[in-house]
Amino acid sequence: MTEKERFNRERDRLNQMVMKYANKETKRFFSLDHQIYETGALDEKTKEFAGLVASLVLRCDDCIFYHLIRCQETGASSEEIMEILNIGLMVGGSIVIPHLRRAVARWDELQISSTPFEIQLQQAREIAASDSSVSEATQEICLYLRQHNPLFDWVGFYWINPKNPRELILGAYAGEPTEHVTIPVGKGICGQAAERKETFVIQDVRLEDNYLSCNPAVLSEIVIPIFKEGVIFGELDIDSHTESPFTMRHREFLEEIAKIVETRL
Ligand code: SME
Numbered sequence: 169m170t171e172k173e174r175f176n177r178e179r180d181r182l183n184q185m186v187m188k189y190a191n192k193e194t195k196r197f198f199s200l201d202h203q204i205y206e207t208g209a210l211d212e213k214t215k216e217f218a219g220l221v222a223s224l225v226l227r228c229d230d231c232i233f234y235h236l237i238r239c240q241e242t243g244a245s246s247e248e249i250m251e252i253l254n255i256g257l258m259v260g261g262s263i264v265i266p267h268l269r270r271a272v273a274r275w276d277e278l279q280i281s282s283t284p285f286e287i288q289l290q291q292a293r294e295i296a297a298s299d300s301s302v303s304e305a306t307q308e309i310c311l312y313l314r315q316h317n318p319l320f321d322w323v324g325f326y327w328i329n330p331k332n333p334r335e336l337i338l339g340a341y342a343g344e345p346t347e348h349v350t351i352p353v354g355k356g357i358c359g360q361a362a363e364r365k366e367t368f369v370i371q372d373v374r375l376e377d378n379y380l381s382c383n384p385a386v387l388s389e390i391v392i393p394i395f396k397e398g399v400i401f402g403e404l405d406i407d408s409h410t411e412s413p414f415t416m417r418h419r420e421f422l423e424e425i426a427k428i429v430e431t432r433l
Pocket of ligand 1: 380
């Protein structure tokens with residue numbers, strides 16, 4: 169079990185204990201604590217940054233870890249986290265340094281810890297076997313993969329245009345919207361993977377000539393082709409804001425995910 173899972177479990181257990189005894193006022197406070205972080209004039213990520221900086225200044229390690237997890241879930245980058253922690257450091261002064269050290273170490277753990285691949289594959293099989301439509305199932309898989317793999321900042325599917333086999337069309341995705349809703353076969357990493365019908369693992373997109381940038385924060389990308397009856401049908405595309413994040417195990421895992429999706433086509 170990862171630190172994050174241990175932390176979330178313990179937090180849930182204690183929350184349930186509190187709710188067992190809570191009166192109306194306690195429940196109101198807890199529900200308010202949840203509501204104020206929802207999107208309003210400020211988006212969720214900005215609110216989590218505010219929660220993080222307040223937690224650092226008040227030197228609450230549990231609160232810091234909670235907000236770091238939420239910052240990650242709402243898409244914060246390491247650069248943003250360091251800038252926010254610096255504000256806490258400036259306001260709180262050197263007394264917050266031990267908490268800042270632990271915060272950075274926990275953030276680092278969050279970057280590499282993910283749900284074991286076996287569990288994720290099992291979940292993907294269940295999603296694929298459900299009665300939902302292909303677009304619902306692929307949407308669910310995108311959200312699941314993004315949420316369970318901290319290194320995956322954008323997860324999406326591109327499909328071969330049924331009216332034009334030389335074009336890919338964006339399907340379900342999780343992450344920031346992209347301007348590349350259609351991609352000619354042969355163009356960019358996605359287009360090349362579709363043309364060559366093979367997995368492309370790009371550990372540093374800055375070294376690529378034939379690359380289509382969706383977002384300057386993206387540093388690496390992996391694209392896995394998806395086949396139907398032996399013919400290229402689409403692909404799974406993953407972008408990461410980390411350089412060289414993909415191991416052989418990632419590749420095997422994602423090729424297995426692609427095979428699971430193929431069972432639904
Ligand atoms: N970077 C891709 C374009 C698609 S986005 O990553 C979502 C490429 O070079 O093909």
